[in-house]
Amino acid sequence: MMINTLMIMMFMMNLIFLFMFHPLAMIFVLILQTMLISIIMYSITQFPWFSYTLILVFLGGMLILFTYMSNIASNEMFKPNLKMMAPLVLAPLITIFMMKPKQSLTLETKISSSNQFSNLMVLKPFSEAIMPVTLLMASYIILTLLTVVKISKMSQGPLRIV
Amino acid sequence: MTVLLFFMPMFMFLVGTWIYISKRKHLMNMLISLEYLVLSIFMLLMLVTFLMGLETYVSLIFLVASVCEGSLGVGMMVGMVRSHGSDYISSFNVLKC
Numbered sequence: 001m002m003i004n005t006l007m008i009m010m011f012m013m014n015l016i017f018l019f020m021f022h023p024l025a026m027i028f029v030l031i032l033q034t035m036l037i038s039i040i041m042y043s044i045t046q047f048p049w050f051s052y053t054l055i056l057v058f059l060g061g062m063l064i065l066f067t068y069m070s071n072i073a074s075n076e077m078f079k080p081n082l083k084m085m086a087p088l089v090l091a092p093l094i095t096i097f098m099m100k101p102k103q104s105l106t107l108e109t110k111i112s113s114s115n116q117f118s119n120l121m122v123l124k125p126f127s128e129a130i131m132p133v134t135l136l137m138a139s140y141i142i143l144t145l146l147t148v149v150k151i152s153k154m155s156q157g158p159l160r161i162v
Numbered sequence: 163m164t165v166l167l168f169f170m171p172m173f174m175f176l177v178g179t180w181i182y183i184s185k186r187k188h189l190m191n192m193l194i195s196l197e198y199l200v201l202s203i204f205m206l207l208m209l210v211t212f213l214m215g216l217e218t219y220v221s222l223i224f225l226v227a228s229v230c231e232g233s234l235g236v237g238m239m240v241g242m243v244r245s246h247g248s249d250y251i252s253s254f255n256v257l258k259c
Contacts, residue, residue, distance in 0.1 A: 007167075007170060014177050030194060033198070040205075065232075076187075130219065151241055
């Protein structure tokens with residue numbers, strides 16, 4: 001039942017994103033989508049680690065950057081659009097017609113949740129086989145950090161708005 | 163139900179691509195739609211690898227790469243705002259000294 005509501009809301013967010021033109025509004029829809037995807041991921045895989053990582057990355061990391069940039073660089077009014085009411089009505093109808101009742105994904109989730117070692121699955125990135133990839137990702141992030149600092153310091157002073 | 167579950171990130175991908183190609187006013191719209199695409203591919207990757215019994219860590223590697231791409235895009239946008247004055251796409255081909 002919960003996954004049905006989540007599907008309806010996600011479909012609605014998708015359609016609302018189509019009507020957005022201001023960057024701040026798009027960021028808001030992106031935040032809501034991130035929350036919904038995290039909850040759906042947890043209810044499918046029964047492993048909340050990916051949900052935590054996704055929320056941390058999208059909320060705490062990039063969207064703050066984007067919000068800062070949008071506050072500086074945009075100067076537009078939010079206009080209410082009457083065509084935005086259509087997704088609120090259409091999305092539940094379309095989703096209900098597409099759903100078949102009494103089909104659940106619990107068959108796949110029983111494998112991972114009944115394991116007594118399922119708490120140790122967080123250590124999987126640091127095992128012998130995949131540790132080089134994790135180290136590669138860490139060094140890639142550090143390299144990107146240095147590059148972004150180098151790019152943004154190209155001129156002195158604050159951003160200029162014409 | 164599995165069909166609907168796969169339909170959602172695919173539709174999200176199409177919506178993100180539509181916004182990427184159709185919004186012509188700000189550069190910011192384009193960058194945000196790229197993040198939307200990242201979100202949809204993350205969900206699709208996680209679904210496919212989980213429902214086939216494979217390792218879902220692949221989606222985290224993808225997330226790291228896409229976060230770096232997003233931050234590099236914002237850094238380049240900062241450079242563009244500094245040189246062109248704002249992030250309006252229509253002012254990018256106006257020559258100024």
